[in-house]
Amino acid sequence: MNLSREILRSEAEIAERVRQLGRQITTDLEGKEMAVLGILKGSFVFVADLIRQIRLPVQIGFLEISHSEKSEFLTEILFYSNFKVEGTNLLVVEDILDTGITLAYLTEQLAAKGPKSIRICTFLDKPERRKVDIQPDYVGFPVPNKHVVGYGLDFQGRFRNLPYLTYME
Ligand code: IMP
Numbered sequence: 601m602n603l604s605r606e607i608l609r610s611e612a613e614i615a616e617r618v619r620q621l622g623r624q625i626t627t628d629l630e631g632k633e634m635a636v637l638g639i640l641k642g643s644f645v646f647v648a649d650l651i652r653q654i655r656l657p658v659q660i661g662f663l664e665i666s667h668s669e670k671s672e673f674l675t676e677i678l679f680y681s682n683f684k685v686e687g688t689n690l691l692v693v694e695d696i697l698d699t700g701i702t703l704a705y706l707t708e709q710l711a712a713k714g715p716k717s718i719r720i721c722t723f724l725d726k727p728e729r730r731k732v733d734i735q736p737d738y739v740g741f742p743v744p745n746k747h748v749v750g751y752g753l754d755f756q757g758r759f760r761n762l763p764y765l766t767y768m769e
Pocket residue numbers: 642694695696697698699700701702703746747748749753754755
């Protein structure tokens with residue numbers, strides 16, 4: 601597979617959308633104690649930009665998930681940074697919502713830790729590929745059913761550092 605020359609979303613378009621999301625989250629969570637939990641590795645670029653557009657005090661944490669080779673339905677938490685979930689209004693931040701399996705599993709695990717609320721913010725959404733019913737609260741952009749890369753998203757570990765969004769072809 602090769603990197604396409606077509607730019608799906610430019611650096612400027614992404615920056616503008618992230619500003620809008622930050623504004624919306626700030627309005628929705630005004631006056632609430634808020635915690636942002638980024639799912640590694642893909643979301644780290646988005647988290648870094650998004651939190652700087654949220655005008656509220658926020659706690660930040662990260663966790664990493666492993667996907668089993670045996671079944672797409674087998675996932676587990678690999679790494680969990682020191683982070684309090686109990687009593688907070690949690691914003692789970694993902695790079696892309698694809699089948700929904702990762703986020704369905706995670707929200708179930710996190711709900712057991714007693715947060716006041718859980719919201720999902722995903723940079724990208726591929727609704728065509730959904731296998732489990734999960735509704736994100738905030739979506740950066742919908743994307744077509746292609747393997748997208750850039751702005752944190754990879755193909756075989758590469759291209760996370762591209763500042764724009766493109767795809768493999
Ligand atoms: P899920 O299928 O919704 O569980 O998504 C699992 C994970 O697959 C996402 O968090 C991404 O890390 C990865 N992923 C899914 N689609 C893409 C893509 O188009 N590009 C890069 N990573 C992807």
